[in-house]
Amino acid sequence: MRDFREEEELGKAYDSRLMKRLLTYARPYWKILLLCILLLLVVTAVQLARPYLIRLAIDNHINVMNLPQVAFSEPPPEEVEYLELDGIYLARENQLEGEYPDQERYQFIRHEGNYFLIPTFTPNPETVEVTGEPGNYSAEVNGEQYPARILSAEELSEMREQDFAGITRIALFLLTIMLFGFGFHYLEVYLLHKTSQQIIYNMRQEIFSHLQDMSLSYFDQNPVGRLVTRVTNDTETLNDMYSQVIVTLFKDIFMLAGIVIIMLAMNIQLTLVTFAIMPLVLVVSIIFRYYAREAYRKVRVRLAKINATISENISGIEIIQIFNQQKRKFQEFKEINKSYYDATMRHILVYAIFRPSMDLLYSLALAILIWYGGGRVLQSTLSFGILYAFTDYIRRFFQPINDLTEKYNTLQSAMASAERIFTILDTEEEIENPARPVPLPQEVRGRVKFKNVWFSYDDDEWVLRDINLDIEPGETVALVGATGAGKSSMIKLLSRFYDVQRGEITVDGYNIKDFNRRELRKHIGVVLQEVFLFTGTVADNISLHRDDISREEIRQAAEYVNAHGFISRLKNSYEHEVQERGSTFSAGEKQLIAFARTLAYDPDILVLDEATSNIDTETELLIQDALYKLTENRTTIVIAHRLSTIQHADRIVVMHKGKIREMGDHQELLARGGIYHDLYQLQYKDQLAPSQTEEQELTARSSGQSASS
């Protein structure tokens, strides 16, 4: 479950230190990312080509009849399309590369559905009148008289045929680049997201591996939910950043730059006039960014508050009901919910103001364009196609600006997540492995020595004080004592889950600090009071996925510790899937699985924290038998809760308040009448169960223990 109490802290949207580090994760993929950027360049170019192509279609092929025609007496010197009329070769001025100042300019004019050619050019004539009859027309343009020649339908369609062909060419070209654009676009999206997933995959692997090396105290301090969130959700937030911000930022830049370049190339003056609105856009964006960020932060914080409140009130529901405070708590919740609602309304308000005002600014730019550009078209200093293209480009210009806010939010969350992730990665394991570890002998004999061991969890209070204990190879030592006496700490130290502050612990004469931690643990088998079962089969839970433990060995181990019986009765026997951490197994059955697990690993030293839970008599006997087999000829340290274990132990060590107070065998210690005697009366005596009240006594025993704990 996610840690709902954790408030979403939103820090800076950009932190160059974090960003630098985030980019190092992308570095191995720089070639692919570069390719993505190049692909994006093409995709953007394709997107920007359309208005330009429309402009070409308008200016060169659609809106052409009012353009000046250069009249040649022979076919024009350039490779352009022309129309021959009565020995005059007409080519459109805007198609020709050369200036041809010596050639005359002709013009087509339109009158009552017919086109006429006149041997002059007047831009945007105000009055046009054609008089006469077929073969002898004359035209009056702005009061001037010119001879006019009518264009027959065939001649007209011959001339327009080239325009049809031209439009088809443009359309085909557009189709071609669209197909490329489509392919490249898909490739870019695919590569980019795949790479981003790859980065996240690597990062998760790194965090998880790093956590595996952390000491147990780290896991004591950090709730499981929080660590899971780091591995899963925080990395997911970074995925958004890698896939949606870093590379697409280039796209926006290309887009904006491309638009500006094309516009400048088409008409510098018009571009400047249109962009007169830009300072205003900038100001509005900055103001919005500020308000949007504030609004967003409030929404997040207040949502976290709602979640925390629900979570707390569900936990405290009994208190609320017992004290009849439902009404008040509901009022409180309503207030919190309302403050969240207010925050969301403010968020809506900010967007309701910003989005439309951006649209308004776009329309303002459009109006300027119409007013100024239209005037230019009237003066014939601007072609209509360019004016059209400008209206399209200016619309596209606003798109990345609108998206910017979203990217900003993504970036902000990403920075917060990165901060949290790096904090984990920068936390070093406190218990260090030696630089050059002593290799453990192939056969560990199992001589364990505690020499003047002092230990504390928090440097505040000693949990163990000056412990001295020699354990012979093969010996079974039972640790007894009240809760808090320091028994568990002793076994944790032996596996080096913690380090001693003073003194040393040796195995076969070597200080355990000289061994590699994991190597050491391979030789020490630990059975904890609470048996943790993993998802997976029963067999997996015995072998813990060690491949060199065969099915047969698993079965043998289970048989040896009396677990085979109940396992073989399961539906799929060893392949039975463990449900919900093994909640379908009884405590005793779980114990037996744990024994089988330990035996399969065949450790040289066995460390055992006996369970105190209620176990039925039959299983209890199986467990006692299994324990006996396990400890035989193996160095064993056991935190004993069973009388039978104590009686089988070679030596009993009585711990009290962090010290070893008494040592010896059962009879000796009883006879001494010290702490052991009292402990025996308290914890173990009831276990001498007379057969007729056996069951009752067993229950009494176990609850008696927890009462004393």
Add this chain to the structure above:
Amino acid sequence: MQQYDFKYFFLKYKKRYLLGVVWLAMVDVLQLIIPQILRLFTDDLQEGLLDGAGLVRYAFFIVLVAGGTALFRFLWRLYINGTARKLERDLRNDLYSHLQRQSPSYFQHQKTGDLMAHATNDINAIRRATGPGVVMLADAIMLTIATIAILIFTIDIRLTLMALIPLPFISLVSVHFGKIIHKKFKSVQEAFSNLSDKAQENFSGIRVVKAFAREKKEVERFEVSNRNNFLRNVDLIKTWGLFRPLVQFFSGLSFLVVIWYGGRLVILRTISLGDFVAFISYLGMLTWPMMALGFVINIIQRGRASLDRLNDIFAEEPDIYDFPGTDFDISELSGEITFDDLTFSYSDNDETVLQDINLEIAAGDTVAFLGRTGSGKSTIARLLLRMYNTDPGEIYLDGRDIREVPLRVVREEMAYVPQDNFLFSTTIAENIAFHDPEISREKIEQAAREACVYENIKDFTHGFDTILGERGVTLSGGQQQRVALARALIKRPKILMLDDSLSAVDTKTEEEILQNLESIMAERTTILIAHRISTIKNADRIFVLDQGQIIERGDHESLLEEEGLYYDIYQKQLLEEKLEES
């Protein structure tokens, strides 16, 4: 039983929704005017009908229309998105108050995490359906119909039909891909939760992992989940990545048709250049609604699924409430309690927790229940508080069956100090004054003194205003218990119940507290529940519980003489004390 459907939501705020849709329609109408302006402008320009004043007029029209659009855009956001937020707020309030009515047994088989997910994710999905979902649907329908109508009637039907051929494909793609993407997305989510589970399991079982030195293997196993998550994401991208390029391609095809065929029509003078420009402008407007139609289906489907899940929660009726036959004339209790052959189990197939309990407690008495863990002693308190229902005729308060006493009165007249002493993350003062925030500071301090926690609280920098909980101060177990005790004492209840609530307090302080209690509780019924004899030895009567039955009863002295379980426990506790001192 409150059940919701979308109709209910829309009817609840029908005025706001209606207006919202009207604003949206206004936006659409105004939006459709802009291309018309461009068209007239182009044609006027072509025909040479424009002068400087004409240009200014066109520019002014554009700004005017844009101003109107901005206003109505602002309004629909407030009206529709804002209303969806109102619904979200109402729904969350309803859910909260519904949860608060549920009895403890409900929360035993509901994970808090799941309930939180409902309160967050499901409500969010519903909000999206009733906000952006409505906008998209209304906008898409209105804009599509209006645009196509304008194109057909004012420009050219053949061109319109040809240009629109690719557009339905966008909707098809969007619907079809929506389905596939949804399916693949689900599989990604599964992989993701599998990844979470793996991490969760590993961290929970880290002791075993470390004890058996399985770290390397665990990293390998995590890698399997991690890779699976990666692969499924890549698989999703394969489809999802196609979506936008495909939509752009289809919308591009429409433009292609317009350039190629529309351009021809302009040359042939079937349509004007202005028509051509306006047409392109309108086409740009159609792409979005086509995509939106696909999204809307998804949003509404998810919203509906979430609504179903919430309705399942709302369908759960609390099992504890004022039953018919409740006598609302009862407004207070004197503190007399009778158990008549009480037998209880938490659910029908569970084992019996209490069996044949018969006892009477006179008003003002102090009685104690002693027993080991699991003997059923806490259940007695829970039943008296009516956290669970008993059968008729088993528990009487002031001679009335507890099922006939108003629930409010039962809880008003009792105060309970529970075992797990839950405190809220507010100030200490607010925690103590929990049953009535109006209580004066003197009384709060008085209660703290009685619970022997006054000095501890005074030691904090902010004293009684110290905030508890994760973001505040963490109290020790003993301090928590004493604050919880003060919270109960300040109520001056008719019946006070202490459920093992001094277990973390040292014996000396415990004695002091018990002494304070004596005078406070002289005229009130007190029920002490404990496993520590020191807590209860002065009670008027002591009941020893074992496996749900009363096996011994009497006062301290007589019980010791009996040499039964009570005596046993007493001896053990003496031994424990002795050990503690050695």
